[in-house]
Amino acid sequence: MRVLIVEDGGSVRDAAVRALRSSGLAVDVANCWRHAELRLAVNEYDCLVLDRFLADGDSADRLHLLRRRGVAVPAMLLAAGDDVRDRVAGFEAGADDYVAKPVATAELVHRVRALCRRRGSIRPAVLRTGDLEFDVARRQVRRDRVLLSLTPKELAVLERLMVRHPTVVSRTELIEHCWDEMADPTSNVVDVVVARLRRKLGAPTVIATVRGAGYRLALTDGR
Known part of the structure; x- marks a missing residue:
């Protein structure tokens, strides 16, 4: 299974990449939405892990545009805060999961794998x-x-x-x-x-x- 992480925070991103790769997932990384769009144009992903607020835009807004274009890949939003209004806005934009940072890497791996299993038809456990x-x-x-x-x-x-x-x-x-x-x-x-x-x-x-x-x-x- 292949995952795209869009995250500009070095330590957070690196820890997530190490944990996901150690669990056997293939992981690509983009530090901004311009790079993310390039990867999405050429690769098929089973899950997206998106930092909510990046220098070049709100990932909830970008995700909403992806959904309007018919991109149905499961997506998780990561945010430093835990404001209910932000979570609601994220889900309304098309997120499948919304996680407050910091998040334990073991939990992140399980959440990402759960989202990957949603890709395509439902698979047995x-x-x-x-x-x-x-x-x-x-x-x-x-x-x-x-x-x-x-x-x-x-x-x-x-x-x-x-x-x-x-x-x-x-x-x-x-x-x-x-x-x-x-x-x-x-x-x-x-x-x-x-x-x-x-x-x-x-x-x-x-x-x-x-x-x-x-x-x-x-x-x-x-x-």
Whole structure:
């Protein structure tokens, strides 16, 4: 899942980026709305995290314009104050969540993940395919009821494959949803993560390579 943070406060922004990336999310950053609009024009996001008041405008007003243009991506507004009128204005502008700063990074991660799950169709809390089970909220994966130890990036790739099962998922799609703008699309980062996943998930092989197309789960779930 990919998140855009629009925040001009260095320490607040950096802490949020570290926490979200550590949880396996891909994170892009903009420090003003001019940069944010450029990123929104070329990337698809699962969630927006917006500082309410930036030097180049009120994010509630900018969000309202996005909604009028048909941009439906879930959005969270962050604000230093906790004034009821500001919160109401934020929700009226189209925010899905409104959080007062400072906010604990652990809480921010859970709130952002909850918003990401709203993107598109509602997803189940636990993804199941064959003997593979992914508890999305707890970020825990079990195969044949055995708990596995996966890195945040491995979890992100596996989640995408399970959400899109039984469709083939291209390397480009995995890059766009599981990595941020710092990733080199010509590198072999996807292949490396998939290879590690195959080893950790064990036999029989869970992830099949579809030559020239990408990857898909090789397990069946009765569908």
